[in-house]
Amino acid sequence: MFTTQVLRLQHANWAVLTVLILMLAKYVGASAIKAVMRVLGTIAGALIGIWLVGDYTSTPEIFLPVLFLIVAYATYKSGKYPDSKFSYAYFLLGVTTVAVVTDGVVTPDQVWQIGLDRALEILIGVGSSLLVTALVWPRYAREDFVEAERAALQTVRELFAIQAYFYRTKARVDYEEVHQHLVKQLFALRNLLHAGSSESVIFFARISNYDAFLVSIIDLSNATLDMRRWTEGKAFIVNHMRHEHEALEEALYGEFVILTEPLPQGKKRRSSNLNEVFAAFEAKAREIRDHGILSGMPTGIAIEFGGYFDSLHSVHDNLNGIRSAMEGLPRSRPALPEARPCGDRAQQIDWFWVKAGIKGGLAAVIAVILVESINPPGAAVIPIAAFVLGSLGLRFLSAGGTGDLRAFQNGVIVAAGLVICVVFLLLITPILASYTAMNVALFLILFGFGFLTARVSGVNRWMLVTFYAISVLVGLNPQQPISSQTIIDAFIGILIGVGISAVVSRVVWPVLPQRVLRDRLLALIALSKALLRGEPQQERIRTELATLSVEALHAAQQIRISGCAAVEKAKLLAFIRALQSLVMQIAELVSRRNSLPEITRGTLRPGFDLLEVECGQVLDVFAECFREGVCRREFPNLRGALSGMFRTIAQIRDSGILDDRKFAVPMQVLDLASRYHASASTLEDCIRLLRTLELRSYWGDYAL
Numbered sequence: 001m002f003t004t005q006v007l008r009l010q011h012a013n014w015a016v017l018t019v020l021i022l023m024l025a026k027y028v029g030a031s032a033i034k035a036v037m038r039v040l041g042t043i044a045g046a047l048i049g050i051w052l053v054g055d056y057t058s059t060p061e062i063f064l065p066v067l068f069l070i071v072a073y074a075t076y077k078s079g080k081y082p083d084s085k086f087s088y089a090y091f092l093l094g095v096t097t098v099a100v101v102t103d104g105v106v107t108p109d110q111v112w113q114i115g116l117d118r119a120l121e122i123l124i125g126v127g128s129s130l131l132v133t134a135l136v137w138p139r140y141a142r143e144d145f146v147e148a149e150r151a152a153l154q155t156v157r158e159l160f161a162i163q164a165y166f167y168r169t170k171a172r173v174d175y176e177e178v179h180q181h182l183v184k185q186l187f188a189l190r191n192l193l194h195a196g197s198s199e200s201v202i203f204f205a206r207i208s209n210y211d212a213f214l215v216s217i218i219d220l221s222n223a224t225l226d227m228r229r230w231t232e233g234k235a236f237i238v239n240h241m242r243h244e245h246e247a248l249e250e251a252l253y254g255e256f257v258i259l260t261e262p263l264p265q266g267k268k269r270r271s272s273n274l275n276e277v278f279a280a281f282e283a284k285a286r287e288i289r290d291h292g293i294l295s296g297m298p299t300g301i302a303i304e305f306g307g308y309f310d311s312l313h314s315v316h317d318n319l320n321g322i323r324s325a326m327e328g329l330p331r332s333r334p335a336l337p338e339a340r341p342c343g344d345r346a347q348q349i350d351w352f353w354v355k356a357g358i359k360g361g362l363a364a365v366i367a368v369i370l371v372e373s374i375n376p377p378g379a380a381v382i383p384i385a386a387f388v389l390g391s392l393g394l395r396f397l398s399a400g401g402t403g404d405l406r407a408f409q410n411g412v413i414v415a416a417g418l419v420i421c422v423v424f425l426l427l428i429t430p431i432l433a434s435y436t437a438m439n440v441a442l443f444l445i446l447f448g449f450g451f452l453t454a455r456v457s458g459v460n461r462w463m464l465v466t467f468y469a470i471s472v473l474v475g476l477n478p479q480q481p482i483s484s485q486t487i488i489d490a491f492i493g494i495l496i497g498v499g500i501s502a503v504v505s506r507v508v509w510p511v512l513p514q515r516v517l518r519d520r521l522l523a524l525i526a527l528s529k530a531l532l533r534g535e536p537q538q539e540r541i542r543t544e545l546a547t548l549s550v551e552a553l554h555a556a557q558q559i560r561i562s563g564c565a566a567v568e569k570a571k572l573l574a575f576i577r578a579l580q581s582l583v584m585q586i587a588e589l590v591s592r593r594n595s596l597p598e599i600t601r602g603t604l605r606p607g608f609d610l611l612e613v614e615c616g617q618v619l620d621v622f623a624e625c626f627r628e629g630v631c632r633r634e635f636p637n638l639r640g641a642l643s644g645m646f647r648t649i650a651q652i653r654d655s656g657i658l659d660d661r662k663f664a665v666p667m668q669v670l671d672l673a674s675r676y677h678a679s680a681s682t683l684e685d686c687i688r689l690l691r692t693l694e695l696r697s698y699w700g701d702y703a704l
Helices: 002-006 012-022 031-056 060-079 087-104 108-135 141-169 176-199 201-205 207-229 231-240 242-259 274-290 299-327 351-374 382-389 393-398 407-428 435-453 461-475 484-507 513-533 538-557 566-595 598-628 639-655 664-691
Strands: none
Touching: 002 012, 002 108, 012 087, 012 108, 012 461, 031 060, 031 087, 031 108, 060 087, 060 351, 087 108, 087 351, 087 382, 141 176, 141 201, 141 207, 141 242, 141 299, 176 201, 176 207, 176 538, 201 207, 207 231, 207 299, 207 538, 207 566, 207 664, 231 242, 231 299, 242 274, 242 299, 274 299, 274 664, 299 639, 299 664, 351 382, 351 393, 351 484, 382 461, 382 484, 393 513, 393 538, 407 461, 407 484, 435 461, 461 484, 513 538, 513 566, 513 598, 538 566, 566 664, 598 639, 598 664, 639 664
């Protein structure tokens, strides 16, 4: 505000609006590069707006399509994650273009002055936000990620403690609340990845390191939950190697404690005895095997033993992976660690953001046509509000909202709120005639707004409407006499923009929680099949699977439709968690299936291949269920293939061909058999849960 008054700019509200939007970016990145890119985006947007208005306002058949393409492309590049490295540059390009065009179509002879003014006002907002972000209590995405990952790891530690308590006491422990809390933390980590990579060049430079940690902690949580599956294997281990098992549980929990301790910068995390204790646990299991105890047990118990042993092995390996991943996370002062290799994701087209770009461009064009044809009240704010609110449905969903669901009802609520704002502003406008009073009021309003929204991860529709209301307040310039009609007209402009955005966002490819959930589940199934087939870039597939599972759980929690009551939502969440467990089982299976001993490959491989084929067929039926919203159908039966696998394992054991082999060889067979068994059992759990769902009652386009 001070800078705009010193430079005698006519529209201080544009500088303030820029600050409002950019101050959502909480983190300090490479400030010089960010500033340059934002400046370039602003200047490019101003020049494009001047060019459009100066050359094509008289030929709308060219002017409007070109405006649509520019805004659509800017929206696409501003939202595409993680490929759009400088998203704010594209966002400012779109905002500045729409701003210049909005005023330029009314007074085309002043377009150069408008372009220069808008560019300068936005640049003042950019510079102010960068200055304050860098100097006043700076926050670093790298440090916030370290705190967030430590909190999530503490929750996984709590899950592990619950598992241990359950097996020691046999008391039923409800871990549902803890698991839901973990889901929220993982989704917050995913949002932090998005925000950090957009705002900080340094964060983006090591995005593969952060992806690796997110995959590791999701795998660790799944491995921890998987321990509940192998009750008989656990009982066998407790009966025959109690001391070693208790020592291993204690060492695993101790490693959790070490990894969740605050670590000052420059300090090295203390070591633990986990690997030594696990080696002793393996040695005891080897001793049991050498004494013939394993060969004398029933086949089912042997596979259970292999499954529980492998679950402990997975928790152990994932904890080691977490330690390694944490060492690879950059901090704010030390030199950057080595970047991890990552798959090539930059060449992929994100079709969701293609649709969002089309919606943003369509909303902007409709608003500009309205401004040019009838010059409605508050014309200056209409296209900007329509453009931004009409294209960010997914971000609203990520911020804890419901996307475009009930957009029309929300519009009515916004209208009621704006009426209250108009009445309040009419009462206090005389007081704000003082420059000091205006600044104090602006500071208090923004402080209250920031305090109330500090924990919102992202930006929602209500926050954006508040931005425009504050911008209108500043733009009224109460130091000069203004009429009541001017105040009313300004807020009518916001309301018209909200109305256009509501129609476009709700009618054209609306972002609904149930549709986002369906798309995420379909993508989850497609990538699971790709993982099972052993397609290239397995690391990239696993990273995307980890993110998709978290997004699916979040979208399911945001459904607000009468057909999806609390009981139905609980069943839906249970199904998604079972599907998440299936993804983990498939990933573990794929990583181990090539380790099958040569001596058993000809006997076991056909049965394993049959199970993989049938698993793929079940996944295909799942996809049909999600596309059609119908769950009552026939599913392939896996029991025959499982029974054949059990018989083959029993034949191998009875033949004694593995008796003279090292301990690792029969354990590889049991490990792989337990993974196929776990995958098939988890698929059956998914089938059972899916058949109880009433998808048709809330799967479509409901709840306008």
